[in-house]
Amino acid sequence: MIKLYGTSMSRAARCLWALEEAGLQYEHIPTSFDGGTRTPEHLKINPNGHVPALDDNGLILWESMAINLYLAEKYGKNGLWPASVADRGATYQWSFWAMTEVEPHLITMLINRLFAPPDQRDEKAVANAEAALRPPFKVLDDYLKGREYILGNQFTIADLNVASVLSLANLVKLDISATPTASAYLQKCHGRPANQKAAAMK
Ligand SMILES: N[C@@H](CCC(=O)N[C@@H](CS)C(=O)NCC(=O)O)C(=O)O
Missing domain, CATH: 1.20.1050.10 (Glutathione S-transferase Yfyf (Class Pi); Chain A, domain 2)
Structure with missing residues (x-):
């Protein structure tokens, strides 16, 4: 299962948009920054204490642009990822x-x-x-x-x-x-x- 951490009121919105454009099934965990980004559990996923973070079946990524480029390359078969x-x-x-x-x-x-x-x-x-x-x-x-x-x-x-x-x-x-x-x-x-x-x- 793909999991995306981060409220849509943050840079996670751009990753949620990419997940939607790619037509993927995923779980959204709306971690917010009223302390949620600094819990021991979240710091294990993103040691920077930020959102967004992606867990793609165990592969963890942070940095919103890196997540989006990864998602598009791996899953953007409908033209989202450029061919050349x-x-x-x-x-x-x-x-x-x-x-x-x-x-x-x-x-x-x-x-x-x-x-x-x-x-x-x-x-x-x-x-x-x-x-x-x-x-x-x-x-x-x-x-x-x-x-x-x-x-x-x-x-x-x-x-x-x-x-x-x-x-x-x-x-x-x-x-x-x-x-x-x-x-x-x-x-x-x-x-x-x-x-x-x-x-x-x-
Ligand atoms: N360059 C990072 C920036 C991440 C970032 O600063 N996220 C903010 C929300 S937009 C955050 O998590 N702030 C909460 C905190 O620092 O505790 C990215 O694009 O993913």
């Missing part, structure tokens, strides 16, 4: 781009717009993060002009990884109207039934 080496290279590129160029700035906004107590929020950090997000959103917007998805006409794990990271933009109310192609693309990806199902989980 070149497309797999592009998949790694865009997945790591989302994690390194975009996610840290969105997390800064999340902390300072939603998570931190109001008197500890840093508006300057939010403004800096917004400014830092403009160039990567423009990169995605330019790239997607004339393309339906990152690798062409088919939705793949590259789209899932990028769209799941960038979904935080909605939560933190980042204005992305200056990049309408990226905005429409994200809306299309986020509207997929598999994502809607994952997002509605505990």
Whole structure:
């Protein structure tokens, strides 16, 4: 049995989305971070004390992007996993781009717009993060002009990884109207039934 640890209110949402897109049977254990990630049992699964974590019949993995790339390669027979080496290279590129160029700035906004107590929020950090997000959103917007998805006409794990990271933009109310192609693309990806199902989980 496949088990996925982590509430959908965390980065585990992207792995739940991947499990749903791959059409897999799995058990969802909605470990949350009100202490659940730091129990001795959970630390045996992920010594970092984080979610998500995957247990695929005894094979344990952590790091959300690694889990998604693994799931797509092993189980994504319906086109989720790209067939060519070149497309797999592009998949790694865009997945790591989302994690390194975009996610840290969105997390800064999340902390300072939603998570931190109001008197500890840093508006300057939010403004800096917004400014830092403009160039990567423009990169995605330019790239997607004339393309339906990152690798062409088919939705793949590259789209899932990028769209799941960038979904935080909605939560933190980042204005992305200056990049309408990226905005429409994200809306299309986020509207997929598999994502809607994952997002509605505990
Ligand atoms: N780079 C890791 C980050 C994992 C991470 O920081 N997860 C957060 C939730 S989104 C967490 O588990 N926080 C709880 C804690 O640190 O106790 C990944 O993508 O899986």
